[in-house]
Amino acid sequence: MCQLFALNSNSPTEVTFAFTGFSARGGATGEHADGFGLAFHDGAACRLFVDDGRASDAALAGFLRQHAIRARTVLAHIRKATQGPVQLSNCHPFVREWMGRHWSFCHNGDLKAFHPRLNGSHLPIGDTDSERAFCFILQELRRRFRGRVGPGWKLLAPVIADLAEGIARHGTFNFVLSDGQALYVHGANRLHALQRQHPFPMAHLVDHDLALDLSAANGPKDRMVLLATEPLTRNERWEPFGAGELRVYAEGEEVWRGAPARASAAAEATRGHVQLGLAAAA
Numbered sequence: 130m131c132q133l134f135a136l137n138s139n140s141p142t143e144v145t146f147a148f149t150g151f152s153a154r155g156g157a158t159g160e161h162a163d164g165f166g167l168a169f170h171d172g173a174a175c176r177l178f179v180d181d182g183r184a185s186d187a188a189l190a191g192f193l194r195q196h197a198i199r200a201r202t203v204l205a206h207i208r209k210a211t212q213g214p215v216q217l218s219n220c221h222p223f224v225r226e227w228m229g230r231h232w233s234f235c236h237n238g239d240l241k242a243f244h245p246r247l248n249g250s251h252l253p254i255g256d257t258d259s260e261r262a263f264c265f266i267l268q269e270l271r272r273r274f275r276g277r278v279g280p281g282w283k284l285l286a287p288v289i290a291d292l293a294e295g296i297a298r299h300g301t302f303n304f305v306l307s308d309g310q311a312l313y314v315h316g317a318n319r320l321h322a323l324q325r326q327h328p329f330p331m332a333h334l335v336d337h338d339l340a341l342d343l344s345a346a347n348g349p350k351d352r353m354v355l356l357a358t359e360p361l362t363r364n365e366r367w368e369p370f371g372a373g374e375l376r377v378y379a380e381g382e383e384v385w386r387g388a389p390a391r392a393s394a395a396a397e398a399t400r401g402h403v404q405l406g407l408a409a410a411a
Contacts, residue, residue, distance in 0.1 A: 131221070131237040132161050133320065134205040134361070135305040136162040137312040138353035139381035143197035145226035146341045148205065150334035150361045152194065155184025155207040158336040163210040164220040167193060168233035170201035170309035175231045176200075179220040202307045206235035213256030223260050225251050227267050230308045237358055238301030238317060262302070266292050282311035282377050282385065288364040289313050290375035297373065305356060312356075312378040316370025319358050324365045324382070326352040332362045352381035 134151045136144055148167070156162040165187070167181035176198065180189045184207050188396050206221035213219040222233040250271055251264040268281035269292055274280050289306070293315045296302050303320050306313040314320070327350070331342035360367035370376070377385035 130211075130239070130301070130358075131209050131307055132207040133157065133162055133237045133303060133356065134358075135235075135312055135314065135356040136203045136353060137307075137378040138201050138351070139348065140348075140351055142200035142201050142202055142203075142347075142351075142353055143199050144205075144376065145197050146332070146334075146339070147355065148190075149194050149334040150337060151205060151207070151335040151357070152184040152190050153186075155190070157185035159207070161207040161209040162362060163215045164208040164217075165206060166220045166222050166235075167188060167203060167205045167258050168222040168224060168231075168307075170196050170198055170202040170204075170231070170233070170307055172309060173230045175221065175224060175233055175356045177224050177233070178314075179217060179222075181215050181217050181220055197390055199255070200275075201388075202309055202312055204235050204305050204307060206237075208352050211239045212258045216255070217261075218255035219257050223257060223263050225267055227251075227308075228274075230279065230310070232267060232308045234259070234306045235304060236262060236267075237303040237319070240296065240299040240302065243296065243299040258300075259304075262304070263306075264324070265296070266306070279308075282313075282379060285311075286313065286377045287387060290315075290389070292359055293375055294373065294389045297329045303358070310379065311384070312354075312387075313369075313375065313379070314356050315366060315375045317362060321360050321367040321371040322358070322370065322376070322383075323349055323355045323357075323362075323365055324339065325351075325355065326328065326381075333364050335359075335361055335363050338383055354378050354381055388404070 165184035242259040253260040
């Protein structure tokens with residue numbers, strides 16, 4: 130299975146330290162050697178970097194470990210191919226536009242016999258179940274929210290949770306999804322979250338002999354959450370996700386959590402609001 134990483138912060142943050150440990154799993158400390166990518170969200174747009182080489186030693190990965198790109202939301206993925214050949218078009222994150230914003234998506238897992246009917250609004254470029262799932266999610270969001278103003282996370286969260294529950298019936302569906310305003314994270318079997326805020330510790334990487342004094346790199350008002358398939362540091366408290374949970378993060382903290390049964394009920398209520406034309410940005 131692939132490896133996921135994401136960050137959401139209340140201020141622009143660099144991820145060179147975290148990516149140094151995470152990228153080692155792409156061929157050095159892990160067998161995930163079939164490509165990697167990162168998406169850095171900056172307002173409505175994002176900067177995307179993908180490569181079909183090994184994250185542990187590819188030139189692009191070395192550049193990203195050495196050059197700090199600051200962003201409030203970052204998504205990263207290291208691929209172990211299960212569906213589709215090793216090529217750029219199958220590397221995560223995948224990025225599409227909806228409601229005038231870039232959305233990025235990474236998936237860890239394997240969806241069997243998942244071939245949803247796509248109406249053309251969003252279509253895959255590559256051959257993966259992951260990209261099909263992303264296109265289907267955006268297609269359904271576009272269908273359910275037809276207003277001119279993009280809905281905020283309060284309306285989107287229960288609908289995304291409902292869609293995730295349906296897709297997860299086809300297999301393992303861990304994913305991270307963002308439009309730069311909020312980070313949506315769905316856990317199926319292996320996913321962990323870490324809240325960081327003042328006082329910041331000295332963090333020690335799991336996959337690299339490297340430590341960083343986070344108090345020197347962050348101010349007292351800084352706040353962030355990190356998500357990873359497996360914990361990236363050995364001396365911090367990473368919380369595992371429950372099976373089927375969707376969590377939403379904004380400004381560096383959790384703002385919404387839904388389990389499958391609760392999420393479905395909330396989604397029905399949300400659809401009622403959408404049909405009445407009450408969708409608005411949160």
